[in-house]
Amino acid sequence: MEIEIIGRRTFLLGAGASLAVAMFLANLPALAQEPLRSLDEALKKVLGDAKPAESGITLEVPEIAENGNTVPFSLAVDSPMTPESYVKTLHIFASGNPQVGVASYTFTPVSGKAAVSSRMRLAKTQDVVAVAELSDGKFLLGKRGVKVTIGGCGG
Amino acid sequence: MSEAKPRIRVPATAKVGDVIEIKTLVQHVMETGNRKTADGKVVPRNIINSFTASFAGKEFFKAEIQPGISANPYLAFFMKVPGPGEFEFTWVDDAGVKVSQKTPLAVG
Numbered sequence: 171m172e173i174e175i176i177g178r179r180t181f182l183l184g185a186g187a188s189l190a191v192a193m194f195l196a197n198l199p200a201l202a203q204e205p206l207r208s209l210d211e212a213l214k215k216v217l218g219d220a221k222p223a224e225s226g227i228t229l230e231v232p233e234i235a236e237n238g239n240t241v242p243f244s245l246a247v248d249s250p251m252t253p254e255s256y257v258k259t260l261h262i263f264a265s266g267n268p269q270v271g272v273a274s275y276t277f278t279p280v281s282g283k284a285a286v287s288s289r290m291r292l293a294k295t296q297d298v299v300a301v302a303e304l305s306d307g308k309f310l311l312g313k314r315g316v317k318v319t320i321g322g323c324g325g
Numbered sequence: 326m327s328e329a330k331p332r333i334r335v336p337a338t339a340k341v342g343d344v345i346e347i348k349t350l351v352q353h354v355m356e357t358g359n360r361k362t363a364d365g366k367v368v369p370r371n372i373i374n375s376f377t378a379s380f381a382g383k384e385f386f387k388a389e390i391q392p393g394i395s396a397n398p399y400l401a402f403f404m405k406v407p408g409p410g411e412f413e414f415t416w417v418d419d420a421g422v423k424v425s426q427k428t429p430l431a432v433g
Contacts, residue, residue, distance in 0.1 A: 205392075240395040251405070264393050268359050272393030275402070280385035282344035282405025289395040291357070322395070 209265040209299060216261055216301050220309050227260075227312030229300050238292040238322030246285035247302045247310065251277070257284035259303040266296025291322035331426050333414065338431045339406045347378065348401040351416050351424065357392035371419045373398055380430070381410025406432055 206212040230244040249257045256279050262272040272290045284302070292298075295317045302310040331351040339345050351373065358370025370392065378386040386402050412428040 262393075267393055269357070269392050271391030273391055274389040276387040276389075278385045280380070280383070280405055280407055281403055283403035285403055286388075287399075287401040289399050290393050291395055 205269040206263075206271050207269065209263055209270050209297075212261075212263050212270045213299075213301065216303070217309055220307075222301060222309035222311035224311050224313075226310040227300050227302055229298065229312040229314045231298050231314050231316050233315075234317045234319065235292060236319045238294070238318040238320055240289045240322070241292050241316065241318075242287070242289050243298065244285070244287040245275075245300050245312075246283070249284050249304070251279055251282055251284060253279045254305075256281075256305045257302050258305055260284060260286065261301045261303075262290070263299045263301075264290060264292055264296060265299055267291065267293045272298075292316055292318045293321045294318050331414065331416065331424060333412070333426060333428045335412065335428055335430055338433055341406050341408055341432060344403055344405045345430075346401055346403055347412070348399070349376075349414060350397065350399045352397050353416075353418060355392070355394060355396040355398060359392070373416050373418045375415075375417045376400060377415045378402065378404075379413045379415075380404060381408065382413075383407075406430070408432065 206215065226248050228246040232241065235241040243262070245260055245262060247257045247260060249255065257277050260275045263270045264272050273288065275286050277284050297313050297315050300312045329352045331349060334348040336345050353373050354371065355373065356368055356371045358367065360368045362368060372390060372392055374390050376388040376390065377384055385404055388400060390398065409432045410430065412430060413425060415423060415425045417423045
């Protein structure tokens with residue numbers, strides 16, 4: 171009887187350890203693409219220690235969005251879009267969503283114009299924030315508030 | 326990803342150096358991974374996570390997409406026509422499904 175109990179405990183310990191190892195291994199890729207949960211975290215990842223200029227981005231969103239599941243937006247950055255001076259990446263974040271990332275757009279001089287339009291989900295009334303990364307290493311930031319009547323994201 | 330063909334709109338004709346707008350629309354549920362079913366199970370995330378646009382074999386625009394983009398994603402962007410060629414647009418979702426579409430552009 172005694173032996174049987176020890177045997178079972180050892181087995182459980184062993185099973186627990188291998189489960190822990192399996193979970194650790196399974197988490198490795200997940201950690202690399204862990205969703206960003208706050209605007210501060212997202213801005214830090216994009217900007218590092220750089221201070222963005224709060225100008226140069228035109229961010230068009232509705233003042234009031236009746237349906238948070240599909241909110242149209244347009245982004246445009248003043249840029250000559252030449253090989254010497256162009257917008258490399260344009261990020262858009264929804265500061266009040268459970269996952270703040272919306273999209274990141276990468277341009278080239280062949281893009282001609284650093285502008286995009288799409289549709290996003292907004293969980294609640296919040297600020298939408300755009301950050302542009304320029305070819306000279308500088309950053310621009312734009313921000314607009316949107317009032318949301320019915321939230322998206324299917325909480 | 327849905328079997329429905331993505332919808333693409335480009336100008337009928339363009340000249341070299343023109344900046345043209347390209348509009349794309351593809352059908353996809355864009356499941357965020359935040360939603361739960363009635364019995365409390367998390368519906369696994371499945372979104373289109375990347376989109377690329379190439380012209381004459383060269384990639385000129387790319388989007389990394391997060392769960393914040395609405396279902397059936399619409400995306401419009403621009404290109405300065407470098408010369409004659411054909412567009413190739415590619416969407417990839419979390420399930421690894423890849424949809425590509427080629428669209429010619431009449432340059433003259």
